Amino acid sequence: MARSVTQQRKAINTAVAWAVGLLIFFPILWTILTSFKTEAQAINDPPLFLFFDWTLENYAVVQERSDYMRFLWNSIIIAGGSTILGIIIAVPAAWSMAFVPSKRTKDILLWMLSTKMLPAVGVLYPIYLVFIRLGLLDTRIGLVVVLMLINLPIIIWMLYTYFKEIPGEILEAARMDGATLKEEILYVLTPMAVPGIASTLLLNIILAWNEAFWTLNLTAAKAAPLTAFIASYSSPEGLFYAKLSAASTMAIAPILILGWFSQKQLVRGLTFGAVK
Amino acid sequence: MGRITLDKVTKRFGTAEVIPPLDLTIEDGEFTVFVGPSGCGKSTLLRLIAGLEDVSSGQIRIDGEDATMTPPAKRGLAMVFQSYALYPHMSVRKNIAFPMKMAKMPQEEQDRRIASAAKALNLTDYLERRPGQLSGGQRQRVAIGRAIVREPSAFLFDEPLSNLDAALRVGMRLEISELHKRLQTTMVYVTHDQVEAMTMADKIVVLRAGYVEQVGSPLDLYHAPQNIFVAGFIGSPKMNFIEGAEAAKYNAHTIGVRPEHIAISDSEGPWSGVVGVSEHLGSDTFFHIHNTGLAETITVRADGEVGFRHGDRVHLSPRTDVIHRFDAEGLRINA
Numbered sequence: 001m002a003r004s005v006t007q008q009r010k011a012i013n014t015a016v017a018w019a020v021g022l023l024i025f026f027p028i029l030w031t032i033l034t035s036f037k038t039e040a041q042a043i044n045d046p047p048l049f050l051f052f053d054w055t056l057e058n059y060a061v062v063q064e065r066s067d068y069m070r071f072l073w074n075s076i077i078i079a080g081g082s083t084i085l086g087i088i089i090a091v092p093a094a095w096s097m098a099f100v101p102s103k104r105t106k107d108i109l110l111w112m113l114s115t116k117m118l119p120a121v122g123v124l125y126p127i128y129l130v131f132i133r134l135g136l137l138d139t140r141i142g143l144v145v146v147l148m149l150i151n152l153p154i155i156i157w158m159l160y161t162y163f164k165e166i167p168g169e170i171l172e173a174a175r176m177d178g179a180t181l182k183e184e185i186l187y188v189l190t191p192m193a194v195p196g197i198a199s200t201l202l203l204n205i206i207l208a209w210n211e212a213f214w215t216l217n218l219t220a221a222k223a224a225p226l227t228a229f230i231a232s233y234s235s236p237e238g239l240f241y242a243k244l245s246a247a248s249t250m251a252i253a254p255i256l257i258l259g260w261f262s263q264k265q266l267v268r269g270l271t272f273g274a275v276k
Numbered sequence: 277m278g279r280i281t282l283d284k285v286t287k288r289f290g291t292a293e294v295i296p297p298l299d300l301t302i303e304d305g306e307f308t309v310f311v312g313p314s315g316c317g318k319s320t321l322l323r324l325i326a327g328l329e330d331v332s333s334g335q336i337r338i339d340g341e342d343a344t345m346t347p348p349a350k351r352g353l354a355m356v357f358q359s360y361a362l363y364p365h366m367s368v369r370k371n372i373a374f375p376m377k378m379a380k381m382p383q384e385e386q387d388r389r390i391a392s393a394a395k396a397l398n399l400t401d402y403l404e405r406r407p408g409q410l411s412g413g414q415r416q417r418v419a420i421g422r423a424i425v426r427e428p429s430a431f432l433f434d435e436p437l438s439n440l441d442a443a444l445r446v447g448m449r450l451e452i453s454e455l456h457k458r459l460q461t462t463m464v465y466v467t468h469d470q471v472e473a474m475t476m477a478d479k480i481v482v483l484r485a486g487y488v489e490q491v492g493s494p495l496d497l498y499h500a501p502q503n504i505f506v507a508g509f510i511g512s513p514k515m516n517f518i519e520g521a522e523a524a525k526y527n528a529h530t531i532g533v534r535p536e537h538i539a540i541s542d543s544e545g546p547w548s549g550v551v552g553v554s555e556h557l558g559s560d561t562f563f564h565i566h567n568t569g570l571a572e573t574i575t576v577r578a579d580g581e582v583g584f585r586h587g588d589r590v591h592l593s594p595r596t597d598v599i600h601r602f603d604a605e606g607l608r609i610n611a
Contacts, residue, residue, distance in 0.1 A: 167359060167361070169357045169358075169359050169361040170361045170362075170363065170364075172328050172348075172355075172357070172361065173355070173357060173361035173362075173363075173422075174363075174374070175328065175347070175348045175349055176326060176328075176348050176349065176353070176354060176355045176375075177349070177354075177374050177375035177378055177422065177426075178349040178350075178375050178378035178379055178426075179349065179374075179378050180349070180378075183378060187374075188363055191365040192363075192364060192365055194365075
């Protein structure tokens with residue numbers, strides 16, 4: 001029997017959903033609003049919501065003081081590079097776990113996930129030393145590798161879940177049709193898993209884009225992405241909330257826009273396989 | 277060419293022995309059907325031949341050559357799966373072309389073969405569609421098309437008709453039989469449906485729990501089942517089995533009488549009983565007779581015109597010349 005939903009019930013549900021949505025979005029909204037205030041208005045008590053003198057001054061100052069495009073470019077290379085590299089490694093790994101599992105496959109998956117439970121700072125020292133030795137400090141390639149490694153468990157887990165949904169008979173058919181392992185993955189598995197791969201790609205770009213711990217600790221000037229750009233406005237010259245907010249808005253805008261346009265894909269990907 | 281020989285082939289999954297040592301030869305050009313109840317190992321056997329599963333021991337030879345360790349792609353066999361296993365992201369044309377593309381066949385030759393397969397299978401108008409836009413029967417034809425363009429030495433069919441509705445199944449059954457007559461290529465066909473086995477096969481292999489119960493032509497199996505299992509499995513409706521005193525009269529532990537070998541009348545016959553359910557097929561009527569004192573139910577196949585009602589007392593006369601006799605182990609006693 002279908003559950004009957006009264007008009008009143010519907011209205012309450014809608015209100016609650018909006019309230020939760022606004023609660024989650026509020027910090028971002030507040031950051032964006034603050035970026036249009038003057039420094040004085042930004043720390044006004046009581047806080048000003050919409051009625052203040054809107055100004056673009058902070059953006060002009062931030063633009064003048066730092067090279068936004070260089071940070072943006074680093075972010076794109078680091079987020080994009082680590083995600084693509086991760087997918088190239090994760091596809092064969094997830095294939096073998098999904099289609100030729102061994103007794104230990106579940107354990108390996110859980111072990112990989114467990115690495116995500118380790119506080120990142122726990123391995124900062126060894127990784128820092130390795131980076132010094134290899135001359136990778138403050139290089140984009142170094143960050144690409146590190147971010148790829150820390151996100152790899154998630155990429156493999158997601159792809160594994162999607163691959164599990166693909167009927168094994170289709171891959172067997174490809175094998176009967178004379179496809180080698182490489183051809184089977186390239187021509188049959190990957191195209192069928194495109195929706196899953198796409199959402200994995202998107203989610204990991206977002207994760208890598210927002211990653212701050214490693215990007216702040218392993219870069220100085222040359223390879224610094226947008227997270228470092230934001231951080232550079234946080235403390236040294238005291239707290240300039242409005243400029244910090246402007247820098248933050250500029251840093252999150254690209255990923256926010258990407259997320260907005262791909263939200264359908266993301267939701268579909270994340271709930272893929274949840275229902276038949 | 278496509279002569280397949282299995283030599284003491286076994287298959288174990290962990291400690292479970294699915295296929296005990298099994299010997300079997302499938303002759304070139306033969307239509308062989310593996311039939312048996314679910315879980316009897318018939319699909320596993322087919323997958324061993326295909327190379328999708330590795331044998332635990334024994335040898336598989338294809339045209340005399342040891343293929344035991346050969347990967348599926350190199351065995352020269354084509355397979356049609358129960359789920360059709362079409363590539364959902366490719367058009368019908370690309371699905372059919374896939375094995376040729378993998379074999380790096382020249383494009384003109386690919387096009388020629390696609391055109392001829394599409395014509396033979398009535399798919400010409402659907403070549404640019406995706407599998408999702410086709411009906412079940414059309415999908416099955418695409419799967420067959422994908423198999424025939426390779427010109428394999430043998431076709432393997434894994435319950436290919438079980439996802440189709442009844443009417444379509446009969447049509448596809450004929451199409452596959454015609455295909456076999458036309459191509460004269462070895463076909464190995466797995467089904468749990470004894471009607472498919474009887475109507476299509478040159479040779480039927482009846483399997484139970486991995487063991488081959490009997491190998492023979494459909495009529496061999498019908499006329500001379502080697503044991504009670506085969507006797508009960510082949511033929512529809514099922515053979516009637518009678519034990520006890522009546523069987524003893526024939527010097528047997530159990531006798532088997534097919535429903536079509538029993539005459540029914542309201543006045544005379546050595547056996548009698550009460551009519552239970554009648555199934556009217558038009559051409560025939562199946563009567564289920566109770567209270568005979570011989571078995572719980574005796575099924576009788578009578579002409580469609582014969583009309584007895586539920587509860588009528590009737591008399592039955594078995595044709596004594598075609599009674600099957602079995603010993604206490606269930607094995608056939610030959611005259």
